[in-house]
Amino acid sequence: MTETTHTLSPLPSALLRDDFVSHYGGIYEHSPWIAEAAWEAGLKPESDTPAGLATAMGAVVDAAGQERQLALLRAHPDLAGKAAVAGELTAESTEEQASAGIDQCTAEEFARFQEFNDRYKRRFAMPFIMAVRGANRHEILAAFESRLNNPKTVEFATALAEVHKIARLRLQAMAA
Numbered sequence: 023m024t025e026t027t028h029t030l031s032p033l034p035s036a037l038l039r040d041d042f043v044s045h046y047g048g049i050y051e052h053s054p055w056i057a058e059a060a061w062e063a064g065l066k067p068e069s070d071t072p073a074g075l076a077t078a079m080g081a082v083v084d085a086a087g088q089e090r091q092l093a094l095l096r097a098h099p100d101l102a103g104k105a106a107v108a109g110e111l112t113a114e115s116t117e118e119q120a121s122a123g124i125d126q127c128t129a130e131e132f133a134r135f136q137e138f139n140d141r142y143k144r145r146f147a148m149p150f151i152m153a154v155r156g157a158n159r160h161e162i163l164a165a166f167e168s169r170l171n172n173p174k175t176v177e178f179a180t181a182l183a184e185v186h187k188i189a190r191l192r193l194q195a196m197a198a
Contacts, residue, residue, distance in 0.1 A: 028197040034075050035065040048112065049079060049189045052097040056082050072193035080186050088178075095148040095181050101162060102127055102135035103149075114192055122154040122162060131159060138166040145170065146177050153187035 034042060042061045047054030059082040060075075068074040083091060099111055102124045111119065119125060127135065142150040150166055157165075169177060 028072060028194075029070045030072060030075060030193065030197050033067075033070045034061075034078075035067050035069050037061075046075070046079075048114065049075075049192050050083065050094060050097075050185065051099075051112065051115065051188075053094050056094075072190065072197045076186070076190040076193050079189060083182070083186065091182060092148060092178075094185065095151060095178075098149050098151050098185070100135075100139040100143075100149050101152070101154065101166075102132055102159075103139055118153075118155050118188070118191075122157050123159045124154070124162070127159060131163065134163055135166075138163070138170065141170055142166070146174060146181075148178075148181065151181045151184045151188075153184050153191060155188075155191050 032041070032045060034046060037045065039058070039061050042065070043054050043057045046060075047057040050056045056079050060069075060079045063078065063082065065075075065078060069078045083094060086094070099115055101119060124135075139150060150169065152162060152165055154162055169180065172180065
């Protein structure tokens, strides 16, 4: 079966607003406003698949304007950052970072993550965002280092694309 043949449960188009936001409000990290706006825009049966709901919610983000998009990006945690060390990540972020082996960093790798996090935030005024499911910490560190050289406009667009990818992956996991 392809992703479009799986349906989400509960069906997004059948939910009342508060139930929809309660169930799908965490798809975008600490940003339930996206689920609220998607529901208010009207969900149809096409929104009951991971791809369909990702499209509906992604459209909200894309139409939000740069200031709101930046707030969304800033809602994301650092990779191997203080929140991870303190156990303060969302369940989704904890699982995603663990799936990439970030929780198993050597002291040297952890120091590189910290250095890159600091450099990236100084340069772009937001955390480095990458959909890490399916990647390993070595690939993530290489992407981190490479993306530090991007122009700010390119990196903003890249970060948004990664946030959309994270949302799609979370929705696919819910339908599996």
